[in-house]
Amino acid sequence: MGYTTEIITRRNFIRFSAGMGFALGFNSLSPRLRAATAREAEGGRNYPDVINLQVQKTKLEIGGKETSAITSNGSIPGPLVRLREGQTATIQVTNRLKEDTSIHWHGILLPPEMDGVPGVSFAGIKPGKTFTYRFPVQQSGTYWYHSHSGVQEQMGHFGPLIVDPLEPEPFEYQRDYVVMLSDWTFENPHSVLANLKKMSAYYNYNRRTVATLAKDLPWKRMRMDPTDIADVTGATYTYLMNGKAPGSNWTGLFRSGEKVRLRFINASAMTFFDVRIPGLKMTVVQADGQNIQPVPVDEFRIAVAETYDVIVEPQDEQAFTIFAETMDRSGYARGTLAPRQGMTAPIPKQRPRAMRTMADMGMMHDMSSMDSGGMNNMPEKGSSGMNNMQHDMSGMNSSDVKNMQHNMPEKGSGGMSNMQHNMSGMGQGTPHGPDGHGPGNSGVPMMLQSRLDDPGIGLENTGTRVLLYSDLRSLAPREDQRQPEREIEIHLTGNMERYMWSFDGKKYSQSKEPIPFRNGERLRLTFINDTMMEHPIHLHGMWMELVNGARSHQPRKHTLNVKPAEKVSVDVTVDAPGNWAFHCHLLYHMEVGMFRIVSVTNQIAEVNL
Template sequence: MKNLLNRRNFLRLTTGLGLAIGFDYLLPSYGKTVKQIKASQDEIKYPDVIDLTIQETSLKIGNKTATGVTVNNTIPAPLLRLKEGQIAKINVTNNLDQDTSIHWHGIILPSKMDGVPGVSFAGIKPGQTFTYEFPVIQSGTYWYHSHSGLQEQRGHYGAIIIDPLEPDPFEYDKDYVVILSDWTDEDPHDVLGNLKKMSTYYNNQRRTIEHLFEDSMWREMRMDPTDIADVTGATYRFLMNGLVSEDNWTAIFQPGEKVRLRFINAAAMTFFDVRIPGLRMTVVQADGQNIQPVTVDEFRIGVSETYDVIVQPKKEQAYTIFAETMDRSGYASGTLAISQGMNAPIPKLRERPVRSMKDMGMDHDMSGHNDHSSMSQNSSATVDHSTMNHDTSGHSDHASMNHNTSEDKDQLTMEHDMFNDEAVPNTSQDFGVANAGSPMMVQNRLNEPGIGLENTGTRVLVYSDLRNIKPGYDQRKPEREIEIHLTGNMERYMWSFNGKKYSEEKEITFYKGERLRLTFINQTMMEHPIHLHGMWMELDNGSGNYKPRKHTVVVKPAEKMSVEVNVDVTGKWPLHCHLLYHMKVGMFRTVAIADRPVEAS
């Protein structure tokens, strides 16, 4: 299959990977088609060793010159292609004047290879080379990024494709990676400093005095109803595969072909709402894991999530790949077309959303159940079983989930159902100044598309649509539950777990071999993408034995969400919010894996 060239770049091969190198700036060849696995299994070469070099590089973002933290001189970093079952060996050389690292996001590997300084290793010192080596025991779409300082915001991120041992249970003819990200010309440390001085520094969409009375309750909670994103288009430019929209990243298709688009949200702080006007998308993977296909018009992708979709354009025309920011302050876009140089109309940005009473846990219809009526258009995404050869006869058997467990050693109980969509009073403790205002009620909001997508008239992917293609990996009931409260004070720009930032409380203990239930309760008025390293989280979304596995879950305001974890690893692992500045100021914990305590005789 012929390589596709950006007009400003030419291709070369480095360690078996195609990279695009321009004369005055450098970008990887994410426009290059990844050959279809079934047709080219013998043609794909997987390098025994991959060499990566991290350094500062002068480049252009749009029409502006900037200095980024690059991997092999490109933003995004090179596309890494691995094979399930191989041993990955990756040499990383640090040519920066500061420590660096690479975390392999969503990859299950030994703790010492996870790449988080201060937790799994010491980091990579200037001038040093560190060798990551680990068995590849999974397949799908993943990504990698720095876990040092704020380097991720400066361009230190790239995509990983892991080809499966057995063919995926869906067909496609073309395959493209689509990395979404945000870029600021400011020093990221200055961005954080601005947020600490004034949390609304980048919010240019605040309401006027005419809304003074209706916003009074928000002021009491030290929040603004227009605080959808901490950092916005006021400083950000939004990129698709390292390109601004004007540069028109393009994926080529022939009419009738099935095109696989691997969306990765590598942004530091930005949620995107993705649609392709004129085409429906069939979602086939979430966070690298195959799911029962779901056909939608649009999906929201939280920071660090990945979704693989298949589209089948049948007309000889161009289609816009449109990724609108959740706060409607900007967008990234590219084109799906039959030839380079084509484009399609760019949709207008939709009206900026505002926080609702439900986000405060004060919805007028929180008498016991979610308000499904407002979701009728959005929650009707169809599940396409036509390409799947599996038995789903029990995938929505909620009866099997109605069980209780006895009180555990930590006096934590699970007297509620395993999946519960009822609104319940928020009885959490007072977290003091660390939390500006807790919602009155909390409930799972997994069947909601999220703020700004409630009444679009289109089918929007929701978490309750996600179902694994096979029954659960472990049918054990959780032995123990840990509640983790997501806390914050936007006015002071403080973010934490359970009212304590990382410097005040560093560790959570998981027991080796246990099946654990984690319940996240969002006490804030913002969405938080929570990422657990080294272990899968099985989302308790009402799918019975077909719970989807995720490495990152987005917890909405006033939401109570549960996941189940098999603690089948050793060592120490981070658990954190993947909003970069939230993590930086304290929304982070280290999970320590310990032996089960010996019961007293």
């Protein structure tokens, strides 16, 4: 599946219209047909009054193997849903499965009963039934849709959604492609989850060997593994670009000198990707569908459920590889930009796997390669000694922190590896509070810090210009200039050994009382990641504005990646009454309990998480 737009000018209209069709191919066109459209202002674009989607089981070939998937209109990804800002969308979804299904319009602001989350403000779509989604389209940009029923998203039930703006785009381009990244397993996803529950490292084939036992002893004492980068890896996953495995080589065409817009969407269940196009500089112009001040980069990390729009301008008559390498380096998705079909470019060599460091635990320095003798006396997790180590730092001031840093082994000494993280700002970190959040949380970081300037594990020393969250600035000043009236602190918690994931130490089944928001308030949410894993946090129904130093140009996000031992805040203008889902967008984390409901009411309620 590929989706492209070539922008029509009067000069190329005849040449363009002779060979291209419309972007919407729901009933009249095969969902596998590449669609091409023009801007409405230039050549006209058809926005159907009603869009029809059929959710069904479909036999497909992925990477040369036949498999069965849950699809929209028979393809992975599903067909491009293209809307126009200001219209009323009417989308009829018919369930041809033997089980309930749903569609959530990710990042779209709409009434809660149209949001598509079963058990929140919507009952789901029963087998054989049709549900009509109808909502006003109040925004523009690159978004996507996916099932919110069980693990159907992992089985292929997702697709791209583009909303064309009323006003002209603030950047130029002549050609437009969706690049949708995903992960596919030939296993039953329920079996994948069962395997993780039996042994959380089931798919971690990169675990260290007996030869590293001494170095890893401190990690073992804390029941952790420095190679725990991703729960599910290339051991079971095939990574796809627009539904195609690397060997199938999805291709987007260009003419030399054209500006090409690439709309990257991470529709994975569990996989973070590092995206680069060797030989081409990318300019990031949108994040999560929202225009930002342009940022030139060599590569960017895209968390699960995020979207980034970039502009590239290939000048040569040659092919370029679009390379999306997984964060754990266990595989990649790959495609090609080329002047002609059939052309290829070299596939970059995969980078060495990254390793977790003590920085990911909130330690003051990276001590991941310190020999066992240097840490033999480290108390075991759960002991009073470890609890003291974790919690008795609450009274430390900045000079205490600096003294601790001064007394740590020097960089390059026998007791210290080269630091993999930029620790220059650690003196501004804050100690974790005394609450460990019970058995649902296996440990807390000693110190919390902002990691907005951290490119992420494995991207620290690449020599490339990597997109940072601190780079993001909205193009226009934010509409609500109020300061937050109150703050809610939410801890991202988990027990990797038991494969339990939660908020504030409680799974959804243990804490179904909604998190109360007050309609009309300006609210600050502060996330503290107590775990050693990254978590993409998604709030339905409202924008989160990332507090990243941009002041009046704080960028809007519908999904926020929170790194290990990070403390990060977002501001929310609470303006959507009703019940909304709030969860980690790693599918299996959400399934086992990292999910809550936010309730927006006109009542002042005391927060009791």
